[in-house]
Amino acid sequence: xxxxxxxxxxxxxxxxxxxxxxxxxxxxxxxxxxxxxxxxxxxxxxxxxxxxxxxxxxxxxxxxxxxxxxxxxxxxxxxxxxxxxxxxxxxxxxxxxxxxxxxxxxxxx
Numbered sequence: 366x367x368x369x370x371x372x373x374x375x376x377x378x379x380x381x382x383x384x385x386x387x388x389x390x391x392x393x394x395x396x397x398x399x400x401x402x403x404x405x406x407x408x409x410x411x412x413x414x415x416x417x418x419x420x421x422x423x424x425x426x427x428x429x430x431x432x433x434x435x436x437x438x439x440x441x442x443x444x445x446x447x448x449x450x451x452x453x454x455x456x457x458x459x460x461x462x463x464x465x466x467x468x469x470x471x472x473x474x
Contacts, residue, residue: 413421
């Protein structure tokens with residue numbers, strides 16, 4: 366019986382002396398909201414006014430439009446160059462045919 370009393374007393378003593386987390390620590394971690402972004406003050410680094418943001422959007426759209434226009438101009442130049450190359454090829458083939466036909470005509474006469 367004494368052994369049982371000693372075992373229970375020592376278990377109670379170990380449990381009472383164990384470290385426990387204060388209630389404030391547990392509440393602090395729960396009460397803090399988790400935001401994926403940080404609020405930016407209008408005077409802090411990285412803050413952008415509405416007008417500047419609008420100008421950025423407009424200039425980026427102008428840039429995209431100018432890139433599209435440049436691409437169209439390049440495609441048009443390439444198409445014209447291909448057409449000119451085809452015409453030159455046809456002319457050279459016709460000249461070759463004329464040159465080969467002339468000796469044949471001369472030899473037949």
